[in-house]
Amino acid sequence: MKKWIAGAALALATMTGTAFADGHGDYPERPIMMMVSYGAGGATDFQARIVTMTAGNEDALGMPIAIVNRPGAGGRVGWNWFATEAEADGYTLGAYNIPHFVAQSIEGGVSYSSESFEPIANWGADPAVFVVGADSEFNSMEDVVNYAKENPGGLTFSGAGLFVGHHIAALQLEKAAGVKLAYIPNNAGGAGAMRAVIAGEVLGGVNNLSDAFRAQAAGNVKILGVFDLERNTEFLPDVPTMMEQGFDIDNASVNFRGVMVPKGTPQPIIDKLAATVPAMFENSRVQSRMAAGGSPMHIMTRDEVIAMWAARQETLEELLSGL
């Protein structure tokens, strides 16, 4: 049977004039699965479902992509599975979150590193922001840092977990402001961290720009600063960056989301995906749904993502070595 399929594929490949010698010419011939290492309903899951919804179109992959959630331990469970057990046949894709998995691999205790995966394309970039409750006395990052200076280690603020983008942002803030803070990782992810801020359990929090934008629109929080190189002109044009407020913080904590495959996936399949997937993200229906959901898009090709991964690896190694 396999030989027959390979033969047929070869015949088809020669017919269409694109000669794929190893029989991957008609990939994909069945639906594709995409693993998301966070729970259904989370920001990564929600966005992954939107950006893959047009995969079945003829001008995209021609086959639908089904999302499978493998949540747990800040993404470690899913990525461990993806690095060790997922089949490298092109029918198993995964969603990545930078800096999460790179930071976790540097910290250790997991069976993956950036060497274990092959990036395909990036669809979004969600910067971290600093939020405080709507009735908080803090009105700028300066107020926050001054409070932390008066109460070393007493400024409690929530985030989605350890060694995820929010934690990186927290470490950067500590380093840039030269203060000791109390970062409280939440077991219920970004939503739980946001709840802790609104309920006043903590004095502030680091959260995703997209979720914070919604919470601010609902009148529940104030957003004091963006952990990125530039302001977000689309959603939060009035919120200054950390750099503008005098803290030397770059975009290392920005949560980049994209598609990858396990190492060992045949090169022709990687090439085919790398060529089609970014175009799939450009689809106008995808773009409008993402904008409606308040999710900033940032499309990058495979080569750009490879460069970005390498840059993050270096920055994070330096940042985390101080721990």
Place this chain on the structure above:
Amino acid sequence: MEFLYYMGDVFTPINFGLLLLGTIGGLILGATPGLSPTMAVALLIPFTFQLEPQQGLILLGAAYTSTVAGGAVSAILLKIPGAPANIATTLDGHTMAMKGEGAKALQLSFIASAIGGVFGVLLLIFLTPVLAQWALAFGPSHLFWLAILGVTVIGTLDSSSVVKGLLSGCIGLWLATIGFDDIMGAQRFIFHPAVSGGINVIPALIGLFAIPQVITMFTKGRCSDDAEIISVQKHPIRLAFVEVFKRKTALAIGTITGSIIGLIPGVGGQIAGLVAYDQSKKFSKESEKFGTGHSEGVIAAESANNAMVGPSLVPLLTLSIPGSPTAAVLLGGLLIHGIFPGPDLFMNYPQVAWTFIDSMLIGQVLMCIFGLYIAGLAASVARVPHAVMAAIVLGLAVFGSYSVQNSIGDVYVMATLGLAMYFLERFGFSAAPLVLGLILGPIAEANFIQGSMIANATVGTGTYFFTGWLNWLLILIVLASITYSVWMEIMARRYTTKDDAVAKEEALS
């Protein structure tokens, strides 16, 4: 009364058709072991891409409501809870079915579900602003005490003795520690890659309840091959209504407990049924009948798990924070249409918000009608011979465990736990406290760690966990619950002769 204004929108042909589809589909999905409400809603999300926002939400809302209730079908007839919310239903529901009262148990459960559900949605309609504040009141310290309250229930839940109940609860708590810990990311007891993600509650639930049943069915099937599993006597629906309204205490306790617990983000419906069951047992005049097929047990458990549906959406609709995994999936369904839930939702999109809530109200009634119809069919399910039934249940168990995250590792977990449970049951241990331990462990642990991290940075651990009226209220309920259990145990010992104990033991095994 704005909700009445939009009531008409529910009955447009397309909307009502979707409501029917969601309700019937939800009942079937709910009755399938392993397909929890969260999964059912997640499965339907792609279909809502093509629909109008309110149509999509009607479909999702109807599915959510009826999957919770549908789980009672397999819980009662097969002793396999469709979802964690239905665990408490097995305790009396299945014993009723064993006595031939399967149809009655199903009727009671659907009527109680509908009453609880309607109450919950009415709370959502009228008290949302008040409830939103209440949902925020539960911080890490309160959730920790709440989980401890759940642990005190373990001992008295469906075991031949308190000690055995506590022991199986401890096994559950230990199983909960397997895998990466949620906050620090430390690895614990990972001996096989299948458990690196921890023990997922759904496969564990299926294994612990279904596999011992399957083994028992196979062993019985060999002795007499035409044996029916259970006989089901016909039971008029009118009498079921009379019965539900006669058991006012259980109904009230179930509904109120379910509504309150549903409101608390992060605890959700998983323990609403169990806490309600335990409370109504303690308040009932016939508490010794609980566990022997007593109608109050079914009524309390099922009214609680549907009463939780409405309030569980309060944090989502008012604060834009999903309070449960299912609410998180519903949030996705709203965002995809560019609708941001929040206090402005009812002002900006009244048609979407109110039609959604109205459809859940109507959905409860439809769910009850179809549920009662299903109850009538229960007799034919029961006529299937043992061996065939065992094969079907085994197939469903494997399918259900695998489908949670497309993982064969979960099937191994299900099978291993199930086999172990078969032998544990022989010694008088039971599955319900074990699963409760598995569910409560992470809640207690994560909230204790978070609470103590906040406490260390601010006021100190002792002050953080022991000040505030809510902390003390919960601590007092915990103490009362323990005292009551100890008291009952002493009383029972005083009046139980050795012969009674032996007879009780033999009846169980």
